[in-house]
Amino acid sequence: MATTETNRKQTQVAIVIVLFISSFIAPFIVLFPVQELLYRPSEFYLFDTVFKAYFILMFALLGLAMILLINLLIAPKTKKGRTIQRTIVGTSWLLVLASFVLCINHYQIIDEKGLHINPFFSLQEDVTSWDDIVKVEQTNVQKDGVTKPDKLIFTLTDGTTIEQSLSAKLTKAKPFINLELSKKGLAIENVY
Structure with a gap:
């Protein structure tokens, strides 16, 4: 035993x-x-x-x-x-x-339909269509005299925002995001 x-x-x-x-x-x-x-x-x-x-x-x-x-x-x-x-x-x-x-x-997920984000306490995606986005800003921060991209902020038609930290993967996706935005007459605006 x-x-x-x-x-x-x-x-x-x-x-x-x-x-x-x-x-x-x-x-x-x-x-x-x-x-x-x-x-x-x-x-x-x-x-x-x-x-x-x-x-x-x-x-x-x-x-x-x-x-x-x-x-x-x-x-x-x-x-x-x-x-x-x-x-x-x-x-x-x-x-x-x-x-x-x-x-x-x-x-x-970001694709040709828009932004798909599945929050932590949810089993379903929140889908934001490209048509719902009215403005996209890229915030830049200055650190040690060097300006670096920080975040993308998507402003929606209802005034709410979605913030995405600029990871390496998101940086690679920026040209495609710009392509989708250009179809709507928008572009990523730099904010310092």
């Missing part, structure tokens, strides 16, 4: 260590390929993971590792205590699984 308990604890320690280490690596390795497999359209200007999805998944995995570590260190004396402990660990696993599903669904 003691050997089984020791094996169980060693397995739990191994799981905690693997979760802790993989929480820093796994989101960057797993998230985008899974999204690409599930959501990547055949034609697009930009297909990208929203950057905060990586950090949300990282913190979810770290949280699970911490709860499993606490679970390992605290041994309840009563049956009720063990039930509460198992409920907390089970709920933690479910929360991490839910976070993983929500992170997979947190992406953005």
Whole structure:
């Protein structure tokens, strides 16, 4: 009986260590390929993971590792205590699984139809047509005497805005965005 308990604890320690280490690596390795497999359209200007999805998944995995570590260190004396402990660990696993599903669904696509953004707490895309966009501004920041592009701000007909940080992928998509905007008589305006 003691050997089984020791094996169980060693397995739990191994799981905690693997979760802790993989929480820093796994989101960057797993998230985008899974999204690409599930959501990547055949034609697009930009297909990208929203950057905060990586950090949300990282913190979810770290949280699970911490709860499993606490679970390992605290041994309840009563049956009720063990039930509460198992409920907390089970709920933690479910929360991490839910976070993983929500992170997979947190992406953005820009194509000939417009901007498709799937918010974190949603399983459906918010689609903004090119017809709904009245102005696009590129903000530029000056740092150490050098002006660098920072964000694209899409202003919609209802006055709301969509801000996109200028990542390398979005920078590559800018000529296609300009092409779509030129069809509507618009262009990206530089703002300093």
